[in-house]
Amino acid sequence: MHSDWRCDNCGDVPPFHVAEHISTDIVDSMLSRQAATAERTPFWCPWPLPAGWMVTGAGWAGDDRTGVRATALACSGPDPLGGGPADVVLIAEQPGVGLGTRFAGIPGLDPGHLVADALADGHGHPGPHAKIRAGGHPTPLWCVKSPEDRSAYVSEAKGMWLYAIAWPASAGYFLAEHVELHDLSEGVPPELVYGAPSPYLQGKA
Structure with missing residues (x-):
């Protein structure tokens, strides 16, 4: 008997x-749990929020034994291209967790091979597809x-994987709007705006 959660495709994974x-109280509660973890996992949030956007969900992966091994924060607002609603989930995770690949809808626990494929598709010009500032x-x-x-974007920040997954695919252009990511574990802006729960983070979409 063991306490690990198990995925049929990936094996043992931390519960989400x-x-x-x-x-604000929910965010503070999650940050308090995070403070007890030996290796801090960033809690990325766009700040300042783009016009019309708000924070619509938060979650974490881990248990009382392992601590927080991944964090997720959802934001919702207008699609930069389509004009309809858009959702973006930002994930920071330690290697081998698999939360980001789950939301991105891609196989495996880590995205290294997919980043390599993206670089190979650059045909000798492996420039990034988007540029933001994180921390x-x-x-x-x-x-x-x-x-x-x-659309799914991957990088590294603070020594951990960073994912940005957007619905619909056109909402990935959100990342072209000079996005600055702030680690909420370093302080929660009192002006942060909250909205109705994102169905994508809740698994109801």
């Missing part, structure tokens, strides 16, 4: 916990192959 709603540092993002209903 999602808050039923989002508020004050320039951070390149590579678009990796994912299902047609979304």
